[in-house]
Amino acid sequence: VSEAGHTRPLAALRRGDSQSFGGKSSALGELIAAEIPVAPGFALSTGAFRAFVEEAGLDGKIAVELSRVSPGDVDSVVGASHAISEALRSAPVPESVRDLIARAYAELSEEAGLPDPPVAVRSSALGEDAEDSTFAGQLESYLWVRGAERVGDAVRDCWVSLFGPPAIAYRAHLGQDEPAMGVAVQLMVDAVVSGVLFTCNPVSGDPSMIAVNASWGLGLAVVGGEVTPDDFLVSKVTGEVVRERVHAKDVEYVPDAGGNGTVRVDVPEERRAISCLDRPALQALVEVGRRVERAFGSHQDVEWAIARGRRLPDSLFVLQSRPVTGLPKRRSTPENATAMGLVMSWFGAGDAEV
Amino acid sequence: VDTPPGCEGWEELYPYYALFDEERRETDEKRFWFWNSMHFPLPMPAFDAICIDTAYQALGSWQNRVFAVPPAMGIDYRCINGFIYISGNPVTEPEKVAERAEHFQRRAGYYFEHWDELYAAWRAKMEGLIAELDALEVRQLHELEPDEVVFGDQETTYCAVLDAYRRVLRLADLMWQNHFEFLLLGYGAYVTFAELCKAHLPDIPDQHIAQMVAGLDVSLFRPDAELRRLARLAIDTGVDSAFIDGRSPAEIDAALGEDDAGQAWLAELEKVKDPWFHMATGDGLYHYYGSWLDDPTIPYASLTGHIAALKAGEDIERPTDHIAMERERLASEYGALLDDEARKGFDELLGLSRTVFPYVEEHKFLCDYWFLTSWWNKIRDFGGLLAEHGFLEDREDVFQLSRLEVYSALDELLLTWATGGQPRGPTYWPPIVARRKELLERLAEWTPPPAVGAVPEAIMDPALIMLWGVTTQRVHAWAQEPEAGSELTGTPASPGVVEGVARVVRTVSEIGDVREGEILVCSITSPAWAPIFSKIRAAVTDIGGVMSHAAIVCREYALPAVVGTGRATSQISTGQRIRVDGSAGTVTLLE
Numbered sequence: 044v045s046e047a048g049h050t051r052p053l054a055a056l057r058r059g060d061s062q063s064f065g066g067k068s069s070a071l072g073e074l075i076a077a078e079i080p081v082a083p084g085f086a087l088s089t090g091a092f093r094a095f096v097e098e099a100g101l102d103g104k105i106a107v108e109l110s111r112v113s114p115g116d117v118d119s120v121v122g123a124s125h126a127i128s129e130a131l132r133s134a135p136v137p138e139s140v141r142d143l144i145a146r147a148y149a150e151l152s153e154e155a156g157l158p159d160p161p162v163a164v165r166s167s168a169l170g171e172d173a174e175d176s177t178f179a180g181q182l183e184s185y186l187w188v189r190g191a192e193r194v195g196d197a198v199r200d201c202w203v204s205l206f207g208p209p210a211i212a213y214r215a216h217l218g219q220d221e222p223a224m225g226v227a228v229q230l231m232v233d234a235v236v237s238g239v240l241f242t243c244n245p246v247s248g249d250p251s252m253i254a255v256n257a258s259w260g261l262g263l264a265v266v267g268g269e270v271t272p273d274d275f276l277v278s279k280v281t282g283e284v285v286r287e288r289v290h291a292k293d294v295e296y297v298p299d300a301g302g303n304g305t306v307r308v309d310v311p312e313e314r315r316a317i318s319c320l321d322r323p324a325l326q327a328l329v330e331v332g333r334r335v336e337r338a339f340g341s342h343q344d345v346e347w348a349i350a351r352g353r354r355l356p357d358s359l360f361v362l363q364s365r366p367v368t369g370l371p372k373r374r375s376t377p378e379n380a381t382a383m384g385l386v387m388s389w390f391g392a393g394d395a396e397v
Numbered sequence: 398v399d400t401p402p403g404c405e406g407w408e409e410l411y412p413y414y415a416l417f418d419e420e421r422r423e424t425d426e427k428r429f430w431f432w433n434s435m436h437f438p439l440p441m442p443a444f445d446a447i448c449i450d451t452a453y454q455a456l457g458s459w460q461n462r463v464f465a466v467p468p469a470m471g472i473d474y475r476c477i478n479g480f481i482y483i484s485g486n487p488v489t490e491p492e493k494v495a496e497r498a499e500h501f502q503r504r505a506g507y508y509f510e511h512w513d514e515l516y517a518a519w520r521a522k523m524e525g526l527i528a529e530l531d532a533l534e535v536r537q538l539h540e541l542e543p544d545e546v547v548f549g550d551q552e553t554t555y556c557a558v559l560d561a562y563r564r565v566l567r568l569a570d571l572m573w574q575n576h577f578e579f580l581l582l583g584y585g586a587y588v589t590f591a592e593l594c595k596a597h598l599p600d601i602p603d604q605h606i607a608q609m610v611a612g613l614d615v616s617l618f619r620p621d622a623e624l625r626r627l628a629r630l631a632i633d634t635g636v637d638s639a640f641i642d643g644r645s646p647a648e649i650d651a652a653l654g655e656d657d658a659g660q661a662w663l664a665e666l667e668k669v670k671d672p673w674f675h676m677a678t679g680d681g682l683y684h685y686y687g688s689w690l691d692d693p694t695i696p697y698a699s700l701t702g703h704i705a706a707l708k709a710g711e712d713i714e715r716p717t718d719h720i721a722m723e724r725e726r727l728a729s730e731y732g733a734l735l736d737d738e739a740r741k742g743f744d745e746l747l748g749l750s751r752t753v754f755p756y757v758e759e760h761k762f763l764c765d766y767w768f769l770t771s772w773w774n775k776i777r778d779f780g781g782l783l784a785e786h787g788f789l790e791d792r793e794d795v796f797q798l799s800r801l802e803v804y805s806a807l808d809e810l811l812l813t814w815a816t817g818g819q820p821r822g823p824t825y826w827p828p829i830v831a832r833r834k835e836l837l838e839r840l841a842e843w844t845p846p847p848a849v850g851a852v853p854e855a856i857m858d859p860a861l862i863m864l865w866g867v868t869t870q871r872v873h874a875w876a877q878e879p880e881a882g883s884e885l886t887g888t889p890a891s892p893g894v895v896e897g898v899a900r901v902v903r904t905v906s907e908i909g910d911v912r913e914g915e916i917l918v919c920s921i922t923s924p925a926w927a928p929i930f931s932k933i934r935a936a937v938t939d940i941g942g943v944m945s946h947a948a949i950v951c952r953e954y955a956l957p958a959v960v961g962t963g964r965a966t967s968q969i970s971t972g973q974r975i976r977v978d979g980s981a982g983t984v985t986l987l988e
Contacts, residue, residue, distance in 0.1 A: 383510075385745070
């Protein structure tokens with residue numbers, strides 16, 4: 044990838060770009076192509092990460108440190124993580140990469156019609172979000188970041204998180220080497236409510252259901268497990284809410300009043316015990332869930348947010364989508380079963396010849 | 398279980414074998430007996446017990462002796478304080494199950510393969526039975542036999558009356574035989590389809606399965622459809638002003654009779670009555686549930702309601718097109734979610750269910766409503782004969798005697814009429830009748846527990862699961878102590894959530910108390926109550942599954958319903974505010 048190719052609008056990415064831009068960014072591009080509402084943004088390639096490592100002359104050090112890791116030895120993992128992170132943190136982000144980020148951020152600012160718009164800076168690792176290896180929660184995201192300088196720093200922090208102890212241990216466990224990572228930078232969705240939806244019931248495996256978890260504020264509270272979210276099961280076929288469990292939601296994440304980053308605050312008493320999603324919002328989520336599933340052709344685990352100050356359906360944004368892993372196996376139907384054969388076996392005559 | 402005060406001696410109403418006894422105690426105590434409040438929500442009058450004996454003879458015959466359903470024989474019953482408890486007889490030895498399976502394959506297979514022709518023959522048989530019942534005559538006892546006995550070849554009266562009584566009993570046997578001929582197999586196909594759906598779509602609401610299978614042109618809905626048509630006709634011909642809320646059917650008829658247009662409308666009504674007014678006013682297993690012919694209050698109230706709705710510009714049509722489209726849409730959307738392998742079974746079973754399920758819906762009208770309401774009236778004719786000769790005070794009293802006691806009373810009546818001697822019956826039977834009426838009234842105040850005996854680990858009996866919705870899960874829920882908790886759970890039968898004031902209805906005679914906007918709480922609703930469904934906001938029942946007729950009608954009327962709660966009528970009281978969630982299957986007591 045040439046230097047100029049290190050950034051790309053998210054809208055220009057497709058599934059096939061996951062090797063150069065990582066799983067998350069390419070999935071977001073795929074969503075945009077399917078006309079699913081995604082906050083605009085740009086992606087940074089894995090090449091940018093490699094340029095950073097090369098320019099700092101750290102590729103040798105990283106390889107040596109990683110070669111000392113043995114998967115079961117916690118001390119070796121922590122030691123390597125510490126050494127690599129220190130080195131990466133004190134290395135400068137190459138000017139050329141900083142310039143690319145600043146240019147893409149300026150374009151985003153223009154698109155948003157805002158000076159220094161708040162953005163989310165999120166890791167988009169190779170292998171991340173793939174069906175067979177879920178890195179869920181092991182790599183960092185930085186929310187509510189403003190200004191080109193801070194965005195550049197957040198990008199480096201994302202890169203560093205590639206060498207956090209859990210990420211190193213996980214890769215060692217899978218036998219992966221040569222880690223690399225892309226980064227997605229998106230306009231921030233000022234979420235009133237956010238959460239996760241599955242395009243099937245992840246517990247029972249029922250493909251006719253959409254399962255939704257939701258809580259107040261930014262998605263950190265739900266994804267990080269800091270609240271017990273409201274829990275809904277909605278029929279894809281009829282839109283009926285077949286299960287609704289409203290829980291007390293004590294905390295939420297909101298943008299820091301200082302303008303950078305987020306803070307965790309108590310949810311005001313009057314909003315705690317009430318459902319954070321009404322029926323129209325659930326219907327909009329079902330609709331979006333169905334479209335995401337269709338776009339990828341498989342069951343998806345989707346992060347979403349409903350933005351402040353807009354109305355449905357325009358207020359609903361998809362933040363990321365990845366395949367659902369570990370669905371329960373369903374009972375198989377005997378091959379070439381006739382209706383009568385099946386009825387017979389229900390009556391308890393299943394072993395005899397039909 | 399204790400006998401309620403003042404009910405001592407209730408056992409005399411029932412046959413010796415219907416009671417729990419010392420000789421069978423050891424085995425009976427190990428069995429699980431649940432109150433069949435779906436069919437027998439009230440204490441059984443002695444005569445009405447025929448609907449237990451004959452029905453279970455028929456069910457057991459088909460399930461156990463004809464089709465040899467591998468894991469289950471028939472249903473036993475016992476009576477406690479007038480209420481009927483039932484228990485399945487499982488087949489436990491694996492060799493026996495395997496042996497039965499071979500017969501079952503061959504026999505049930507034949508029925509499934511030839512369903513359409515067998516079912517057509519069945520309808521003809523049922524219509525023949527009803528015609529035979531109508532033609533059955535109960536002869537009067539005259540001073541002298543008619544000339545035809547001497548100069549023609551007519552039977553003597555005593556022979557004819559006893560023969561008519563034996564035949565009326567035989568017709569009941571035949572009706573129950575027909576009733577169960579297809580029922581188990583029909584439910585079997587449906588339940589297999591439901592099981593396949595649940596294996597692949599574990600969260601699918603039961604009502605969606607029912608919607609995919611449900612028939613569109615079902616005779617159960619015809620009576621009300623005819624009433625809607627007559628309501629439109631009344632408006633079109635300008636006779637609608639006769640229908641005023643609060644007027645009795647007789648008053649409405651009188652008002653209509655005053656002019657030609659009204660008389661023309663009444664003539665049109667007459668055409669509808671046969672057969673559609675053979676709809677029962679309650680589930681037909683008790684003698685006091687008559688037909689719309691016997692008591693036209695329900696259809697007339699319904700006509701008045703339909704006319705008022707039409708004049709208010711409301712659409713009263715059953716949304717048949719919408720139901721048909723939704724049925725196909727659900728089937729194709731759910732089908733599309735399945736992999737190829739499951740899809741094949743899904744399509745096959747849906748096809749079979751749609752073939753066989755019309756029977757499940759149709760038999761109710763022909764057997765339980767049309768036949769039974771006519772049949773009770775024929776028994777009343779025998780009661781009339783006994784009353785005329787002083788054996789009973791009123792013809793209705795015939796239902797206080799068992800069918801064998803009635804035979805015995807007729808025997809004596811005909812004997813003493815023939816001999817000219819003095820009958821003992823007029824002093825013997827009336828005190829018995831009086832005592833039993835009082836007992837039944839007292840027994841009705843007792844609240845039967847949902848089940849007695851040992852809770853089984855699993856319920857395997859197809860009939861119990863299919864007909865009563867008694868599943869392992871349900872049984873274990875019943876077994877828990879009734880808590881003072883504010884929530885009841887049951888089977889979600891028709892979606893939607895509403896809050897409102899409860900109206901607990903324990904007998905059909907209380908139906909008239911139901912007010913606009915209330916939530917009906919009852920042991921079991923019957924589709925014959927259809928007109929009150931336009932008044933209520935939701936329904937809750939003690940027993941019944943998603944295939945119960947209450948559930949079917951609630952879906953028709955788009956009312957939330959929770960069925961099979963076990964104890965709604967004993968935990969909820971009239972006037973209490975409750976919330977019914979027909980999607981989740983919960984009933985919350987709000988105060």
